[in-house]
Amino acid sequence: MREGERRSDIRSGMSVGVVLKEDQSTGYITYGKVGRILTKSATHPHGIKVKLTTGEVGRVKEILK
Numbered sequence: 803m804r805e806g807e808r809r810s811d812i813r814s815g816m817s818v819g820v821v822l823k824e825d826q827s828t829g830y831i832t833y834g835k836v837g838r839i840l841t842k843s844a845t846h847p848h849g850i851k852v853k854l855t856t857g858e859v860g861r862v863k864e865i866l867k
Contacts, residue, residue, distance in 0.1 A: 806849040806862030812839055820852060820860030831863055 805811075812818070819831040834854035841850045849861030 805865050807845050809841060809844050809850050812836060812850050812862060817866040818862050819864030821863050822858055822860040832858060
């Protein structure tokens with residue numbers, strides 16, 4: 803399982819890299835802090851969907867340490 807596919811790995815306030823809906827074709831990663839986790843299931847093959855503190859919504863591709 804790749805990084806960002808398990809809901810249990812993600813917490814509010816952590817720094818992540820997400821791909822926004824409008825950036826799916828390019829794969830451009832936007833960085834920010836998790837405000838809210840939107841995906842209800844335990845896993846998702848394209849990444850857990852989160853809302854960043856800036857209000858942007860995307861799927862987690864990187865979890866920053």
